[in-house]
Amino acid sequence: MRFLKNHFSMYAHLPKEIYVLAFGKLMTSMGALIWPMLTLIMSEKLNLNGQTIGMYMMMFSMFMGPFYLLGGKLADKYNKKHIIVTFDLIGNSLYFVCAALPISMTTLYLLAIASVFQSMEQPAYDALIADLTTYKERERAYSLNYLAMxxxxxxxxxxxxxxxxxxxxxxxxxNGLADISSTLLLLFFIKNVKNTISDSKTVNEYEKGEAGSIFKVFSKRKLFFLLFIISGIAAMIYNQFNFLMPLHMEEAFRGSGAFKFGILASINTVVVVIGTPMVTKKFSGVTDVRIMYFGQLLESVGLAFFIFVNRYFVIAVVGIIIFTTGEIFGSISKTPYLTKRIPETHRGRVLSITNSCAGLIGILSNYVIGILIDYYTFHTVWIIIAAIGVVVMILYSIYLILDKKAYPGLYLE
Incomplete structure (x- = not known):
């Protein structure tokens, strides 16, 4: 009991709304049975090959992209709570429709529509956490949300x-029942949040509100364009957890691939639950970009272990533990990094654009990966992924130097 108290004590004294959001995320994740298996649904239930699966993933991303950006604009203009509840209820209802129908291509299309509404609420969700916290509380708040998930x-x-x-x-x-329960929790226990006048205790000098369009904001922060490229390539590497990895497990362990991947996904979450509070507390004083760098390094090394997975599942287990540790570093640093460097008046739009760029590049690359696995062995494709990881590490090293020059005030604390 003392261990648990010490382990989670760093999350004390956050706004009570943050705990409600975290509990809602917990409920949603407890029922998340579909998306981790989406690649296997397409390959095993719908008999699609790797190239076709990659094409559909690419199409879904391109389809969702404009709506994700629209969600960011709505988050800056309208009540964030109402946006989240409305889009969640619409999207989640489609899971019940899928449950009543036989598995077919129609199921896939309904999932695509559901994901559109869920993606539209995500910028509002991320921005709401920032609105509810001071910039010094933000790492802990996003860390708690990630831990609960x-x-x-x-x-x-x-x-x-x-x-x-x-x-x-x-x-x-x-899946639908869990999501609906989470939405109702947010509806009844989160008060409407309105932007208030900020001071130096709640925001830093770089996130004070600004007038003007999103283009004006980006014109003053040209360094973000390099971040878009890095984030996109990093997303491509991370996406192999749900794309290349399950296909590899199915090929290496015929008949039990889905179950083996389920074990890896569960190990992933166990490591996150144990490691997130420890990493957040240990690295609380480290600059965001350095944490992102460490995270990307560990993710790339972890996935490189899959080069050597043939029929030895233990290698996959070691790889997923290292990969997940890197995922923790990235997840507790990326959104706080952005919210500390963008005006609070443009949070929804900037977060949606950044994540859209990363998601689009990542999913487009899945189409290429899908082609590669139709012509090359998984061993060869994993080597390519590892090589791309080296490129990202070089780019992050350059970015750290440039970020320190652009935002010197954040390096004085």
Missing amino acids: NLGLVMAPMLGGMLFNNYLNLSFFI
């Missing part, structure tokens, strides 16, 4: 793997 995912992927072969429709129903 993964705490709920501890058993979800494994349960999804168990239901995959014979009870996939039940997975859709559980």
Whole structure:
């Protein structure tokens, strides 16, 4: 009990709304049985090959992109709570429709529509956390949200793997029920948040509100364009957790690939639950960009282990532990990094544009990866992923130098 108290004590004294959001994220993640298995649904249930799967993932991303950007604009203009609740209820209702229908291409299209509404609310969700906290509380707030999400995912992927072969429709129903419960929690327990006059205790010099369009904001922060490129390539590497990895598991462990991937996904969440408070506390005084650098390094090294996975599952387990440690570093630093450097009046739009660029480049690359795995071995494709990881590390090294020159005030604390 004392260990748990010490382990989670760093999350004390945050605004109570942050705890409500975290608990809602926990409930949503407990029922997240579909998205971790999406690649396997397309390959095993719909009999699509790697190239076709990559094409559909690319199309989904391109389809969602404009709506994600629209969600960012709406988040800066309208009530964030109302945006989240409205889009969540619409998107989540489609999971119940999927549960009632036989698995077919129609299921895939309904999931695409549901993801559109869920992506539209995400900028409002991220911006709401920033609105509810001071810039000094932000790492802990986003860390808690990330921890809650993964705490709920501890058993979800494994349960999804168990239901995959014979009870996939039940997975859709559980997913929808969990999401609806989370939305109702937010509806009743989060008060409407309005922007207030900020001072130096709640925002730093770089996030004070500005007048003007999003183009004006970016014109003053040209360094972000390099960040878009880095984030896109990094997203491409990370996406292989849900794209290349499950396909590799199915090829290496015929008949039990879905279950093996479910185990890896559950290990991922267990490491996150144990490691997130420790990493957040240990590196609380380290600059965001350095934390992102460490995270990318560990992610790349972890995925490189899959080069050597043939039929030795233990290698995959070691790789996923290293990869997940890197994921923790990245997740607790990327959004706080942005919110400290953009005007609070433009948070929703900047976050949506940044994440859209990363997501688009990442998913477009999945199409290329899909082609590669149709012509080359998984061993070769993983080597390519590792080489790209080296390139990202070089870019991050350059970015750290430039960021220190652009935002010197954040390096004085």
